[in-house]
Amino acid sequence: MRRWTDFFILIAVLGAMIVLFGLMRDSFFSMGTLGTVANRIPALALVATGMTLVMVTGGIDLSVGSLLGFCGAVTGVLMADLHWGLVLAVLASVAVGAVIGSTTGAVSVKLRLPSFIVSLGMLEIARGLAFLTTNSQTKYIGADIEALGAPFGGLVISPAFVISLLVVAAGQVMLSQMAIGRHLIAIGANREAALVSGVSVDRPRLFAHALLGALTGLAAVFNCSRLGSADPNAGTGFELGAIAAVVVGGTSLMGGRGSVVKSFMGVLIIATLEAGLIQVGATEPVKRVVTGLVIVAAVLADTWRRK
Amino acid sequence: MxxxxxxxxxxxxxxxxxxxxxxxxxxxxxxxxxxxxxxxxxxxxxxxxxxxxxxxxxxxxxxxxxxxxxxxxxxxxxxxxxxxxxxxxxxxxxxxxxxxxxxxxxxxxxxxxxxxxxxxxxxxxxxxxxxxxxDNRAGAKAVGEVLAKKLKAGDEVAIIEGVTTAFNGQQRKAGFEDAMNAAGMKIVASQSGQWEMEKANGVAAGILAANPNVKALLCANDNMALGAAAAVQAAGKAGQVQIIGFDNIAALKPLLADGRVLATCDQHxxxxxxxxxxxxxxxxxxxxxxxxxxxxxxxxxx
Missing domain, CATH: 3.40.50.2300 (Response regulator)
Known part of the structure; x- marks a missing residue:
């Protein structure tokens, strides 16, 4: 029952934002805006999906923004400099993401270190690798990659958008219907109890980190497809957007509770907020302050409802 | 001695x-x-x-x-x-x-x-x-003048600024404004893209949606011009919106060649x-x- 209440509240917030921005700027109700938001969503949705799975265990990964930059850099070098095809480049980017994500996970899980700190280290490492890979240069890829992010037949829906919806759906099924999902939640809710009841606590967490890395690799390709180029600085601060979306969606930072679909609602809210603030002509400081306030308000609202 | x-x-x-x-x-x-x-x-x-x-x-x-x-x-x-x-x-x-x-x-x-x-x-x-x-201001003005020749007086244009606290960013914005004002263009929006491609892409998309008559995007660096070019394409306005940049980075060459970006400034x-x-x-x-x-x-x- 409460699951649905949460869901309706998120929809109401989204609706209120759309109406508010619409009142402030007529042009907000347009295909252009819809296209902008739809274009922006895929990368954020993929990473938020993976992040939800990591965060329900009580973990976090701060390196996803840098990893997005690094995987994008790999994609850029492979396609622009070495002339690889799109499919191979996608596979390479996903593989690189999975390896880096697994590394963060393995160091944190096996050595019993907080994922917060390990991923903070990885944030620096991955950004350094992004600059090394590209020799700090933006790579222009062009038409070979743009098709992924371009809408079908001039509409607003791109292949990247469809794929990201499928991933969100699969993530939700995994978390709420499958054994692995129940284990992830059990680990986050009470690690000792999970141990006693015979749930393996290491492997599901490793899996969640690896999956987040792989999804970040795919997100990096989508990001490149939207821009037609790979920028080694891409994804700076991206982790904050992804974590904010997950938290706005009601996943607990302490673990034990979370929903991929609600994280997706969080993604919609963050993306709409971003597009709206640009259209009403907000300055950079205003954008930052408002975005920060929305995140804090979401966490507060969530805490109050649970008391 | x-x-x-x-x-x-x-x-x-x-x-x-x-x-x-x-x-x-x-x-x-x-x-x-x-x-x-x-x-x-x-x-x-x-x-x-x-x-x-x-x-x-x-x-x-x-x-x-x-x-x-x-x-x-x-x-x-x-x-x-x-x-x-x-x-x-x-x-x-x-x-x-x-x-x-x-x-x-x-x-x-x-x-x-x-x-x-x-x-x-x-x-x-x-x-x-x-x-x-x-002189960043003179450079930006010179690129702006090339753009002005492609537009007619009264056309709407928008500026995508660099980091607003950076002196060279301020100078480039001022140079763009000099050229646009001299040619009688109407600057309808000016927002920061923080020097970044992705940020500029979002800003450009928003500006295009909010101001359907914008004829040109003046970007304070080439990375942001690349982001703006992708936004123009995504908005289905290829060929209708001119873009200029600054820096002449290698990744911009193909866009200059096919006209998606009109001009940039090389400060060597x-x-x-x-x-x-x-x-x-x-x-x-x-x-x-x-x-x-x-x-x-x-x-x-x-």
Missing amino acids: LCAGLLSACKPSPSTSAPSGKPKVALVMKSLANEFFQTMAEGAKKHQAAHAGHYELIVNGIKNETDLAEQVGLVDQMVSQGVQAIVIAPADSKALVTVLKRAKEAGVLVINIDNKLDADALKQAGLSIPFVGP GDQLAVFGIEAALKVLKDKTTPADQQTPVDVIVK
């Missing part, structure tokens, strides 16, 4: 001058992770390699462009290493003045490149540091540090008083 002459000639430089007699020049950069500064530093290293007999070069950069404390520390370290000259691209036009004053008092020649030190701050510190570099990034180093070497050699020096900017089309 000769010895005394030598001694007095050496007086302005620190006592720890290079044993080889070659002057040591320190190049203190902003972030070497940034393509622009990377190119600048590589240009300097090539120049040194070609003139290895004339001077030694130490290149240092900071990790991120806003890490002022790190750059201040670098300047102090260079002074204590006993360099004869520091050529610096200051990460902030005011915050570096104090440490550069320390450097000058230690007898080190300081040359300012890239980001011009704030005139008032220099005056307050009672300091004169020559600036060797391009690979030579910017070299100009500064040459100015420093000349002052060290001739014992002249250093003066401001303007370096060339060229408009690039196709």
Whole structure:
């Protein structure tokens, strides 16, 4: 029952934002805006999906923004400099993401270190690798990659958008219907109890980190497809957007509770907020302050409802 | 007699001058992770390699462009290493003045490149540091004039600014405004893309949706021009919205070639540090008083 209440509240917030921005700027109700938001969503949705799975265990990964930059850099070098095809480049980017994500996970899980700190280290490492890979240069890829992010037949829906919806759906099924999902939640809710009841606590967490890395690799390709180029600085601060979306969606930072679909609602809210603030002509400081306030308000609202 | 002459000639430089007699020049950069500064530093290293007999070069950069404390520390370290000259691209036009004053008092020649030190701050510190570099405002104006020829008076245009606190960003915005105002264009929006492709992409998409009649996007650097070009394409407005950039980075070439980006400005990034180093070497050699020096900017089309 409460699951649905949460869901309706998120929809109401989204609706209120759309109406508010619409009142402030007529042009907000347009295909252009819809296209902008739809274009922006895929990368954020993929990473938020993976992040939800990591965060329900009580973990976090701060390196996803840098990893997005690094995987994008790999994609850029492979396609622009070495002339690889799109499919191979996608596979390479996903593989690189999975390896880096697994590394963060393995160091944190096996050595019993907080994922917060390990991923903070990885944030620096991955950004350094992004600059090394590209020799700090933006790579222009062009038409070979743009098709992924371009809408079908001039509409607003791109292949990247469809794929990201499928991933969100699969993530939700995994978390709420499958054994692995129940284990992830059990680990986050009470690690000792999970141990006693015979749930393996290491492997599901490793899996969640690896999956987040792989999804970040795919997100990096989508990001490149939207821009037609790979920028080694891409994804700076991206982790904050992804974590904010997950938290706005009601996943607990302490673990034990979370929903991929609600994280997706969080993604919609963050993306709409971003597009709206640009259209009403907000300055950079205003954008930052408002975005920060929305995140804090979401966490507060969530805490109050649970008391 | 000769010895005394030598001694007095050496007086302005620190006592720890290079044993080889070659002057040591320190190049203190902003972030070497940034393509622009990377190119600048590589240009300097090539120049040194070609003139290895004339001077030694130490290149240092900071990790991120806003890490002022790190750059201040670098300047102090260079002074204590006993360099004869520091050529610096200051990460902030005011915050570096104090440490550069320390450097000058230690007898080190300081040359300012890239980001011009704030005139008032220099005056307050009672300091004169020559600036060797391009006029960003004039460059932006020149690119803006190329764009103005493609538009007609009264057309709506929008500016995508750099980081709003950066002097060169402010100068480029001012240059764009000069050109647009002179040609009678209407600037309907001006927002910061923070120098980043992705941010600029979002800003450009928003501006295009909010202002359907916008005919041109004036971007304060090429990375943002790339982001803007992708937004124009996504909005289905390819060919209807002109784009200009600044810097002439390699990744922009295909877009210039097929007209998605109309023009950009080349301030000869690979030579910017070299100009500064040459100015420093000349002052060290001739014992002249250093003066401001303007370096060339060229408009690039196709």
